[in-house]
Amino acid sequence: MIARVIVDVPSRATDRPFDYAIPDAMAGWVEVGSRVGVPFGGRVLQGFVVGIAPFAEVDARKLKPVAELLDHLPPLSPDLVELGQWIAEKYCCPLTTALQAMIPSALKGKADSVVRLSEDAAAEPDGLFVAEEEPWLRYLRQQGGEARLALLQERFPEAAASVKAAIGRGTLEERVSIRDRLAVRKVLTVYPSEDADAVRAELANASARAAKQREAAQYMLEHAEPIPLAALAQALATTTGTIRGAEAKGWLAIRETEQRRDPYAGRGFGKTAPLRLTEGQQAVYDELAKAVDDASPRVFLLHGVTGSGKTEVYLQAIERCLKDDRQAIVLVPEIALTPQMVERFKGRFGDAVAVLHSRLSSGERYDEWRKIREGRAEVAVGARSAVFAPFKRIGLIIIDEEHESSYKQEESPKYHARDVAVRRANQHGAVVVLGSATPSLESFVAATASRGGLETAGEGAAAKRGASLLPMPDRVAGRPLPKVHVVDMRDELKDGNRSMFSRQLHEGLLRRLERGEQSVLLLNRRGYSTFVMCRSCGYTAQCPHCDISLTYHQKSRALRCHYCGHAEQEPKACPSCESEHIRFFGTGTQRVEEELAKLFPGIRVIRMDVDTTTEKGSHEKWLTQFGNREADVLLGTQMVAKGLDFPYVTLVGVIAADTSLHLPDFRAAEKTFQLLTQVAGRAGRHELPGEVIVQTYNPEHYAIVSARHHDYASFVREELKHRRFMAYPPFCRLILVTLSHEQLALVIGEGEKLAGALRDLARAAGIRGSDEGDGSRFMDVLGPVASPIPRMKDRYRFQCMLKYRGNVGAADLLQQAIAQLAGTNGQPPVTMSVDVDPQMIL
Ligand SMILES: Nc1ncnc2c1ncn2[C@@H]1O[C@H](COP(=O)(O)OP(=O)(O)OP(=O)(O)O)[C@@H](O)[C@H]1O
Numbered sequence: 001m002i003a004r005v006i007v008d009v010p011s012r013a014t015d016r017p018f019d020y021a022i023p024d025a026m027a028g029w030v031e032v033g034s035r036v037g038v039p040f041g042g043r044v045l046q047g048f049v050v051g052i053a054p055f056a057e058v059d060a061r062k063l064k065p066v067a068e069l070l071d072h073l074p075p076l077s078p079d080l081v082e083l084g085q086w087i088a089e090k091y092c093c094p095l096t097t098a099l100q101a102m103i104p105s106a107l108k109g110k111a112d113s114v115v116r117l118s119e120d121a122a123a124e125p126d127g128l129f130v131a132e133e134e135p136w137l138r139y140l141r142q143q144g145g146e147a148r149l150a151l152l153q154e155r156f157p158e159a160a161a162s163v164k165a166a167i168g169r170g171t172l173e174e175r176v177s178i179r180d181r182l183a184v185r186k187v188l189t190v191y192p193s194e195d196a197d198a199v200r201a202e203l204a205n206a207s208a209r210a211a212k213q214r215e216a217a218q219y220m221l222e223h224a225e226p227i228p229l230a231a232l233a234q235a236l237a238t239t240t241g242t243i244r245g246a247e248a249k250g251w252l253a254i255r256e257t258e259q260r261r262d263p264y265a266g267r268g269f270g271k272t273a274p275l276r277l278t279e280g281q282q283a284v285y286d287e288l289a290k291a292v293d294d295a296s297p298r299v300f301l302l303h304g305v306t307g308s309g310k311t312e313v314y315l316q317a318i319e320r321c322l323k324d325d326r327q328a329i330v331l332v333p334e335i336a337l338t339p340q341m342v343e344r345f346k347g348r349f350g351d352a353v354a355v356l357h358s359r360l361s362s363g364e365r366y367d368e369w370r371k372i373r374e375g376r377a378e379v380a381v382g383a384r385s386a387v388f389a390p391f392k393r394i395g396l397i398i399i400d401e402e403h404e405s406s407y408k409q410e411e412s413p414k415y416h417a418r419d420v421a422v423r424r425a426n427q428h429g430a431v432v433v434l435g436s437a438t439p440s441l442e443s444f445v446a447a448t449a450s451r452g453g454l455e456t457a458g459e460g461a462a463a464k465r466g467a468s469l470l471p472m473p474d475r476v477a478g479r480p481l482p483k484v485h486v487v488d489m490r491d492e493l494k495d496g497n498r499s500m501f502s503r504q505l506h507e508g509l510l511r512r513l514e515r516g517e518q519s520v521l522l523l524n525r526r527g528y529s530t531f532v533m534c535r536s537c538g539y540t541a542q543c544p545h546c547d548i549s550l551t552y553h554q555k556s557r558a559l560r561c562h563y564c565g566h567a568e569q570e571p572k573a574c575p576s577c578e579s580e581h582i583r584f585f586g587t588g589t590q591r592v593e594e595e596l597a598k599l600f601p602g603i604r605v606i607r608m609d610v611d612t613t614t615e616k617g618s619h620e621k622w623l624t625q626f627g628n629r630e631a632d633v634l635l636g637t638q639m640v641a642k643g644l645d646f647p648y649v650t651l652v653g654v655i656a657a658d659t660s661l662h663l664p665d666f667r668a669a670e671k672t673f674q675l676l677t678q679v680a681g682r683a684g685r686h687e688l689p690g691e692v693i694v695q696t697y698n699p700e701h702y703a704i705v706s707a708r709h710h711d712y713a714s715f716v717r718e719e720l721k722h723r724r725f726m727a728y729p730p731f732c733r734l735i736l737v738t739l740s741h742e743q744l745a746l747v748i749g750e751g752e753k754l755a756g757a758l759r760d761l762a763r764a765a766g767i768r769g770s771d772e773g774d775g776s777r778f779m780d781v782l783g784p785v786a787s788p789i790p791r792m793k794d795r796y797r798f799q800c801m802l803k804y805r806g807n808v809g810a811a812d813l814l815q816q817a818i819a820q821l822a823g824t825n826g827q828p829p830v831t832m833s834v835d836v837d838p839q840m841i842l
């Protein structure tokens, strides 16, 4: 049999399967999805098996064999391999990049070639046909018979030929060594002897000298439960050596066993019972339950206002799915993976829940992933990549806060978890639930297009099959949505208030302090920067490697570049005019914190932003403290806007609603509306009524007006008008290509060539521009133009944008165009990064 293998070299030239013979010893073990080591270009590389075939496409005698099989259980299943192929095509990336994205990082590791003396050769030096005194052989023996091939070649360049010859004869075996060999944590564990009676008899006769060994044996007889060696030694106040002595006598056994790392070990999750659903919840649940039972792929958009009880509906739908003996995946934004959220799922489904997110160590992630792979979990709760959870029979995939841009991966493969989920659900006959209080326009249009007759690009995730809209317009228990006040900051200035707090917000905070209630303050820092500017000449500090201002960090008194990490000391005088009137500008969370302390002496503030949440577990710690009412104010960036449910929060303040409104991004208004609605939803979720104060310089902007009235429908109506007029998604689709290189002229030249090639290809395929036909099927090639950040890490950046609609095969045309630019090595002379359906146009 033949294995068709994708080697782990992410380049265009190697992006196809290569055939290898499956040795007899591995027959039946090598499957689609297996990870193998294969000889490739003089080395042994890691690869994935993507096909098994009876015959090779090349001369079978020239075929090399698979060198080794790397796992007991294949890390990927055939359906995941197929999903990977779909991702590679749709998002224009090498297949190996797509497959690597599906496995935990502990399994990734760089593959290294290792050589080892074969057993025969080690026993019989003559078999090597190499003089025993050859330095490399001596070295290898000193190393216990094994060394990295690259290291051996580097140390003994003159011996390259004789090493190669030894490999050829098989006296030196070449293997792949991958770090994951260490990924499973093993501990030495003590087991009771299998023949307890014999041990008892011996203990009765043994001399008194081995008292501690007897004690250990006695302990194991009494407890009969395996215990880690170190723990037993500690419990008996003795050494591990003593216990090994008891093992030597046959009184107990010591074995290496795996120790599973459970990130939530030792934390009790109180078991919760299903709540009695409200009428609104029941109606939605009934629809979902029916679809889950049908087991045919469906997509639902659950549009439920904040606090409408979406999570309870998810929980009960999952329960239904598990009863049908199928598994469920729940995706939540990384930021929302708070203990609160995890608790709700663990509380309902206990140990059947595996949790996957980036704040776990890679070992913990690996163990949680294996819990799924080995069938010990039924529900996976996690961020974006949990969409690849290796379940066999998926019945339900839930995407909470489906509008969140963090579902789009920013590095290759640049996939959107929502689209991948819909595809995966099709493979499994599963139901997808997209839940949000503020659905993305793409999903909303897909769910209403069939009824409202809106013509759209029609290829979005939800549009594929036509999503069904499930509304939940009311909060649980008839609680009202909080009242939203909009404060015009221009009036504050006119009335002589120069503070960052309006009089109304100041007053609101004061009242909460008096009443012992809590407040959440949001400073949307995106688009903000705390930059350094000279008041005399207007100089601003720029990164020497990137065209972007440096950001001031007060703690270290340093200026840092957020793109390349460049750091420098805060200047004492302006480097340009030597004036001393140089200072930092902008309103970071740090400054708000200082201002709060000044205005409200004794106020207890928890600040949550990238600077205060880098440490593992810090995010949790802050929220627990706030939940225990150890602080009056929770101040932070976007991360305070999502998913939090605290009963004593009665005031939400938005310090500057405009910061995201004026970004050079066609989604700016949508992002602003979503953020305001989400953060407003944190107030008054329980008995105490809530109030929201939004400060802005644009009180008449429709994003702010609609948020003020909790009016999603009017926002969408207005926003769709703009999108249609500008021909932006969801009325078209986009592909962004960014070209980068150290040489400016080369970037521009290649950009021109790429755009030219694309236009020619489109014309040849009979695809017209947006201004030519009726607009139902077109493709425009925009650019090349300089990227919004035209230089990053000393590389110049230009971009081309494909704007298209209808079935034009844009990704395919792009691949062809890039291939035309490629040199003999298969790569174009500049770096090209492709982003299909970009979320950010930066
Ligand atoms: N059927 C019910 N009966 C009583 N309480 C409920 C019910 N369903 C949900 N709740 C409670 O209502 C509150 C809000 O529910 P939940 O957090 O699920 O809303 P949500 O729609 O997910 O909100 P958001 O989108 O704002 O995060 C929670 O405290 C939850 O325990």
Ligand SMILES: [Zn+2]
Residues within 6 Å of the ligand: 543, 544, 545, 546, 561, 562, 563, 564, 565, 566, 793
């Ligand atoms: Zn920089």
